[in-house]
Amino acid sequence: MLTRSVLKSYLLDMPRGHIFDLTYQLLAEMFPPGEPDVSSRAQLQVLAEECNCGVINNGPEGRFELTRR
Numbered sequence: 001m002l003t004r005s006v007l008k009s010y011l012l013d014m015p016r017g018h019i020f021d022l023t024y025q026l027l028a029e030m031f032p033p034g035e036p037d038v039s040s041r042a043q044l045q046v047l048a049e050e051c052n053c054g055v056i057n058n059g060p061e062g063r064f065e066l067t068r069r
Helices: 004-013 024-030 038-050
Strands: 019-023 053-058 063-068
Touching: 004 019, 004 038, 019 024, 024 038, 024 063, 038 053
Parallel strands: none
Antiparallel strands: 019 063, 053 063
């Protein structure tokens, strides 16, 4: 199961430019209630910033793209 700590560890280990796709379903499991909740998105943004990642919401595909800077 993907937890916040596992995701954070994975993001910190990713090479620069690598993209991790986080589905809306996984977002909801880690940051309830999930998309489109503003608080869920804000919590994801904080985690991404801690890991030096950018976040793109890819709504048509139902996922967030976290890209290591």
